[in-house]
Amino acid sequence: MAERISPPAALSNRALAGDAEAQFELAELYMQSEHDDDIILAEEWALKAADGGLVEAMYWLGEGYTVYAKELVEEDPAESKAHFELAYYWLSKANMKQHPAATLELANFYRRGDVIEKDVEKSISLVKQAAEWGEYQAMRDLAFIYENGLGTDVDEEKAALWTAKADALEQANS
DSSP states (O other), X not given: OOOOOOOOHHHHHHHHTTOHHHHHHHHHHHHTOOOHHHHHHHHHHHHHHHHTTOHHHHHHXXXXXXXXXXXXXXXXXXXXXXXXXXXXHHHHHHHHTTXXXXXXXXXXXXXXXXXXXXXXXXXXXXXXXXXXXXXXXXXXXXXXXXXXXXXXXXXXXXXXXXXXXXHHHHHHTO
């Protein structure tokens, strides 16, 4: 049987006092466990942090619910749909707070039509928004979209611009 997580008392106290960053730190700590009760606590603390306005917790929840929904799609479509809806909710909230990676993942919801109507134009708009906010993968995706005319006209100039921006960001982070 897996070991339970025992968080530091100071961290637990800060989280219980409503500190969203401490709540999210607890969520991440509990998520490292393989014990089912700790995984439940991870979600509960992440929800508290997200409800407290912590954008990183919103993104974390959105990503987590997306991964889980994809795992369940064949086995339990109704449960999968419920998790896609939760993912969409939290990614949308993070997008409103200009979280680039959440915005890129939200674009994928529009591209695939997960729990919302498929809308390629909206998907491209969100990819562009994420790229403008500095999301490296969004820059690469946008260059590919323009280079291949995926949902838009081929635009080699825009493709080259976004490739150059992604290359510059990659170089700066090396």
